[in-house]
């Protein structure tokens with residue numbers, strides 16, 4: 001048991017066997033020792049994305065792949081529809097603006113889900129307006145699991161809306177891929193972006209990205225993609241021309257990919273369904289345990305993601321004090337609320353080792369100890 005236990009919404013505590021894998025001698029990112037490992041990792045990712053299409057590993061954080069996706073598919077000056085319901089949706093809007101893409105924003109209150117019917121109505125009205133203004137909407141960018149509130153947005157229904165309007169769909173699945181099914185081919189997702197350091201339970205260092213045929217074609221015809229490294233055409237060129245030798249433009253963090261491979265192998269060994277179920281189990285244990293101490297779920301359970309528990313604090317519990325106590329006395333790190341939710345909610349992550357019963361039961365004991373230490377009733381109900 002490490003002396004610091006991460007129960008935040010990422011990065012996550014990694015299993016010992018995955019840590020051991022990252023400590024193996026560094027391999028070069030090409031050649032006969034490396035390529036079988038690279039290909040095996042790519043194939044496991046394709047199985048998890050349920051795709052016959054392509055999967056890239058782009059060194060960098062999830063944001064780098066999201067930026068690559070948005071700017072490669074949509075030229076500066078044109079538009080992306082961004083429905084948002086929290087911090088990471090707002091981040092996607094900032095990203096679009098910084099890249100000269102016009103965001104067409106539909107906002108929902110934090111904690112509410114993105115309603116596909118309202119999105120449909122918004123697009124009906126906004127598509128002609130966007131054309132008239134000369135910033136035509138080409139794509140939708142959606143945050144699947146909005147980690148700031150624990151809302152799991154209805155991706156499948158939103159994909160159907162995208163198809164109705166013939167828009168490309170770019171998904172931030174940073175905190176959902178590997179935690180719930182995301183069949184990118186069946187649902188028609190053009191770009192789906194994630195990272196190893198959330199639901200997969202491996203260290204950070206490389207972004208993961210599925211790319212549909214339609215996305216490759218759109219990138220190819222983009223008159224003004226963004227830079228060199230994050231232009232998907234650069235990646236396409238190396239895939240074609242440096243095929244068996246080095247099918248990517250730069251050095252890869254090979255140790256991180258070895259660790260990712262180990263984590264993916266463990267998921268498939270355990271069974272993907274069982275892996276998904278382990279989040280739901282941890283979520284239920286923590287949510288119920290905390291409800292017994294007077295904390296309620298912030299998000300409507302009907303659309304709560306099982307990867308984190310976002311909880312309203314009690315009127316007599318200061319979130320900052322609770323966080324300090326858990327960290328100082330029990331070595332457990334949890335997260336507070338972001339932005340307007342600061343001081344109102346706290347968030348417990350169930351990704352990586354945090355979904356293990358040893359972590360969830362320690363957390364509940366530690367919260368109980370906090371209430372005791374402050375002379376607060378163990379239950380407000």
Ligand SMILES: *Cc1c(COP(=O)(O)O)cnc(C)c1O
Pocket residue numbers: 009010060061062063064088143145146147172173174175195
């Ligand atoms: C953690 C998180 C991110 C941040 O990803 P980086 O790898 O830091 O770029 C983005 N989106 C969501 C939904 C997240 O939970």
